[in-house]
Every structure is written in C-alpha cells, then in structure tokens.
Amino acid sequence: MELKGYLNPNNLRKNKNMVCYKDKTFCNSDCIQKDCWRFFGEEQRKGARAWWSHDPDNAPVAFSNFSSRCEDYKNEMDDKKET
Secondary structure: OOOOHHHOHHHHHHOOOOOOHHHOEEEOOOOOOOOOOOOOOHHHHHHHHHHOOOOHHHOOOEEEOOOOOOOOOOOHHHHHHHO
C-alpha cells in the first residue's frame, strides 16, 4: 500500500518546517526535574511564544504525560520524602 500526501515518510523528510515547537513532545506531568530534556517551564514557554510570534498565545506545543514510564520522574512529594 502506498502512502499518499503528508502521510508518506518521504514527504515528511522533504518538509523542513517544524510541526510543533522544537519538533518534540514535552512532558506535562507534575515532575520537578527541571534539567530533563522534556521539561516545559517558563523558559520554554517564552521560546515557544517567540517562535510563533505572529500568534504567541496559540503556539503549537506537543505534550504528553511520561511519568509512568520515565526513570527520572520525581514530583514534590518524592522530593519531600528524601529530605
């Protein structure tokens, strides 16, 4: 079966435009690991708004909750238990 249009992976490689901010999915869990590459904080929010400057309130950013399968997931309750 031949994939047509935007579903064809060959067409995706030709397209140099980002689909969402940084072309990645950020984590929207309650994780407090700010050094995680999926963390979305104020710095990333400002970057997304600047990147989508023609309509900053609607910058396309992909999110998913990775907490159930992330080895580095840590929330505030976990942090309090360690201290």
